[in-house]
Amino acid sequence: MVYDLLLWVVLGVFIAAMGPDPVKDPAAFALVTVPRIVLGGLAVLVGRPYPLLALVLVLPLGPWRFTDGFATVDLSRLAPQRNVKIVPLLATSPFIVWYAYLTGRRLARVWPALLVFCLIGVVGVAVVLAQGGDLGLWVSMVTGVIGTYLVPYLFGLLRRRLLQQRLQARRSAEEQARLRERARIARDMHDSLGHDLALIAVRAAGLEMAPGLAPEQVGAAGELRIAAADATERLRQIIGLLREDADAAPLVPVNENLAELVRRAAASGMEVTLDLAPGPVPELAHAVVQEGLTNAAKHAPGALVEVVVAPERISVRNGPPRSRSTVRSGGMGLAGLRERVRLAGGVLSAGPVGDGFELTVTLPP
Structure with a gap:
C-alpha cells in the first residue's frame, strides 16, 4: 500500500508537469490535470493485480504528443517533415512502459492483450487523423506504440516464459530426486530386507525338516516358512511400486x-x-x-x-x-x-x- 501510494504521488507530479500551470490557470488545471491524476490513482489501485486494466486507464496519458521523442529523423526525402520524432516520450511514458511490462509478465492469456493493443491502435489512428494525418505523424505514432506498449509487453512475456521454464526445470529436478530416492529405498529393501526374509524362510525350512519335533512344532515351522515367503512376495510388490525403470541402479x-x-x-x-x-x-x-x-x-x-x-x-x-x-x-x-x-x-x-x-x-x- 505504501509503495502504491508513493507511486501515485510520483505519477501525479509527472501528470501535473504535463498540464496547465495551477498558479496561472487553476481552472484549466482543475479541468484537465485533476481528472488525469484521479485516473492515474485508479490505474495504480488496480495495476498490481490487473496491469492490463491499468494500461487501459492510462491510455489518455499515452504517447500522443509528438513534440519530444527518443530520437529525431529527417524525412525530407519522402515528405516535407524534417524533425520527425521517433518513439515519442512524455512524462508518463515510464509508467506506461512499466504496466505494459507487467501485462506481459503476469497475464497468462494473450487474447485480452491483443484486444487492448487493437484499442491502442485505434486511438493512435484517431489521434493522427485528428492532427492532419501526414507521414511524420504516422511514423511518430507507430514507433510510439511499438516502443511504449509492444516492446515492454514482449519483454514481460519473455520474462514470464523464462520463469516458467525455470520453475518446470526445478520441479523436474525435484521429481527426479524423489524418483532416485524411491529407487534407493527399493534397492535397500531388496538388498537387506529381501535377503533377511529369504534367510528366515531357509531357517524355518531347516527347522521343519529337523528330526525329533512334534507334529505341532513341524506345522508351526511350516507356517513360519510360508509367512516368510508371503512377506517376501509383498516386499517384492512394494519394490515394484517404488522402482523406476528409467533410474539406473548404483554401483x-x-x-x-x-x-x-x-x-x-x-x-x-x-x-x-x-x-x-x-x-x-x-x-x-x-x-x-x-x-x-x-x-x-x-x-x-x-x-x-x-x-x-x-x-x-x-x-x-x-x-x-x-x-x-x-x-x-x-x-x-x-x-x-x-x-x-x-x-x-x-x-x-x-x-x-x-x-x-x-x-x-x-x-x-
Whole structure:
C-alpha cells in the first residue's frame, strides 16, 4: 500500500508537469490535470493485480504528443517533415512502459492483450487523423506504440516464459530426486530386507525338516516358512511400486564383505561354500553373490550353493531344492543386477544348469 501510494504521488507530479500551470490557470488545471491524476490513482489501485486494466486507464496519458521523442529523423526525402520524432516520450511514458511490462509478465492469456493493443491502435489512428494525418505523424505514432506498449509487453512475456521454464526445470529436478530416492529405498529393501526374509524362510525350512519335533512344532515351522515367503512376495510388490525403470541402479555395494555375507547365509541354515580366487575382488561381487544367495534361498530351499569369485568371473550355483518353494518368480532383482553389470561392461547369464540353477557374471579384464 505504501509503495502504491508513493507511486501515485510520483505519477501525479509527472501528470501535473504535463498540464496547465495551477498558479496561472487553476481552472484549466482543475479541468484537465485533476481528472488525469484521479485516473492515474485508479490505474495504480488496480495495476498490481490487473496491469492490463491499468494500461487501459492510462491510455489518455499515452504517447500522443509528438513534440519530444527518443530520437529525431529527417524525412525530407519522402515528405516535407524534417524533425520527425521517433518513439515519442512524455512524462508518463515510464509508467506506461512499466504496466505494459507487467501485462506481459503476469497475464497468462494473450487474447485480452491483443484486444487492448487493437484499442491502442485505434486511438493512435484517431489521434493522427485528428492532427492532419501526414507521414511524420504516422511514423511518430507507430514507433510510439511499438516502443511504449509492444516492446515492454514482449519483454514481460519473455520474462514470464523464462520463469516458467525455470520453475518446470526445478520441479523436474525435484521429481527426479524423489524418483532416485524411491529407487534407493527399493534397492535397500531388496538388498537387506529381501535377503533377511529369504534367510528366515531357509531357517524355518531347516527347522521343519529337523528330526525329533512334534507334529505341532513341524506345522508351526511350516507356517513360519510360508509367512516368510508371503512377506517376501509383498516386499517384492512394494519394490515394484517404488522402482523406476528409467533410474539406473548404483554401483556401490552394501557395507559387508563376501566372507561375512556367506557366513551369515550359512548361519541361517543354508549349505553354502565360498571359493575365493587370488586377486582383487570385483566391485560387483557382493551384489552378485547376495542376489544369487537370495534367489537360491527363495527358489531352492535346502539346496547346496557353491559361490566362486575370481577377478573376472563371479558364479553362484545351487543344486536341486530339498523342499517345495513357496515364492513366485518374476522379481526385479536380476533385472536391476543385469543393468548394474551392463554399466560395468560385463555380461550376466542366469538359467538352469543340470538339476540346479546358475548365476554367472563375466567382467572385462
